[in-house]
Amino acid sequence: MNYSFYKYQGTGNDFVIFDNRDGMLDRIATGSPEATEIIRSLCDRRFGIGADGLMLLNRHPGYDFEMKYYNADGRESTMCGNGGRCLVRFAHDLGLVQTEYRFLAIDGPHEATVDFDGTVALKMQDVSEVRQNGNDFVLNTGSPHFVHFTTEVLKKDIARIGREIRNSAPFAKEGINVNFVEQGPDSDEITVRTYERGVEDETLSCGTGVTAAALVSAHHENGFNHVDVKTLGGHLSVEYEKHGSNYTNIWLIGPAVRVFEGTIEIK
Numbered sequence: 001m002n003y004s005f006y007k008y009q010g011t012g013n014d015f016v017i018f019d020n021r022d023g024m025l026d027r028i029a030t031g032s033p034e035a036t037e038i039i040r041s042l043c044d045r046r047f048g049i050g051a052d053g054l055m056l057l058n059r060h061p062g063y064d065f066e067m068k069y070y071n072a073d074g075r076e077s078t079m080c081g082n083g084g085r086c087l088v089r090f091a092h093d094l095g096l097v098q099t100e101y102r103f104l105a106i107d108g109p110h111e112a113t114v115d116f117d118g119t120v121a122l123k124m125q126d127v128s129e130v131r132q133n134g135n136d137f138v139l140n141t142g143s144p145h146f147v148h149f150t151t152e153v154l155k156k157d158i159a160r161i162g163r164e165i166r167n168s169a170p171f172a173k174e175g176i177n178v179n180f181v182e183q184g185p186d187s188d189e190i191t192v193r194t195y196e197r198g199v200e201d202e203t204l205s206c207g208t209g210v211t212a213a214a215l216v217s218a219h220h221e222n223g224f225n226h227v228d229v230k231t232l233g234g235h236l237s238v239e240y241e242k243h244g245s246n247y248t249n250i251w252l253i254g255p256a257v258r259v260f261e262g263t264i265e266i267k
């Protein structure tokens with residue numbers, strides 16, 4: 001059977017999206033080996049459409065929609081910040097034009113807005129637990145993140161070093177996303193590169209990773225904070241309130257763009 005799909009990218013983090021409000025693709029959401037292989041093959045950059053992840057836009061009572069997210073390895077994942085932003089843009093492009101969206105994801109409800117210039121702002125879950133060990137931090141912004149501050153981040157072999165940390169003893173079982181962060185000249189500007197779990201490679205940006213890096217960057221005073229983030233795929237910003245070790249009202253802000261659409265046969 002042929003299905004319409006849509007390809008979106010948010011600062012180079014790219015996704016295959018299906019409008020599954022009719023439930024016709026529930027069969028690939030079962031987590032079975034066959035369903036996992038279908039999603040993996042759709043994300044394959046040589047034999048499929050190619051993407052860092054795949055999303056289903058589902059109906060859900062009480063929300064504008066439900067987001068189901070799968071990493072490129074075909075397995076359902078924890079929250080995807082850039083994916084959430086792209087799914088809101090997709091809903092907007094489908095004609096669900098609203099000033100504010102409220103959808104359900106694996107880590108709970110999210111609010112989002114689409115500005116006149118197409119910028120999508122996504123509210124992330126609150127964060128209250130940050131573990132620090134020297135220049136390294138571990139926190140969960142909807143997905144688990146290891147954040148390492150370094151210099152000359154653009155010269156680093158992220159795929160190799162990121163893979164080593166992701167597969168190291170503390171993280172091997174569940175996996176973790178690994179972010180390398182360089183503090184900019186200004187305290188409210190950082191550059192972030194990310195090795196993503198489930199893609200098992202560097203992606204051009206990672207929304208929950210950028211959020212994690214911003215929360216623990218140099219520019220964190222109590223009260224409101226705005227951090228500008230450079231990634232290989234483009235610019236994002238993160239705004240949040242900090243009160244001691246509690247981070248609330250966290251927003252991930254940036255572009256979300258439709259690249260192309262098509263149809264594909266899914267047996």
Ligand SMILES: N[C@H](CCC[C@H](N)C(=O)O)C(=O)O
Pocket residue numbers: 013052053071077078079080081082083143144177196197198199205206207208209
């Ligand atoms: N690979 C991540 C999920 C997607 C995160 C990323 N694409 C984002 O924008 O947050 C994980 O397995 O935790």
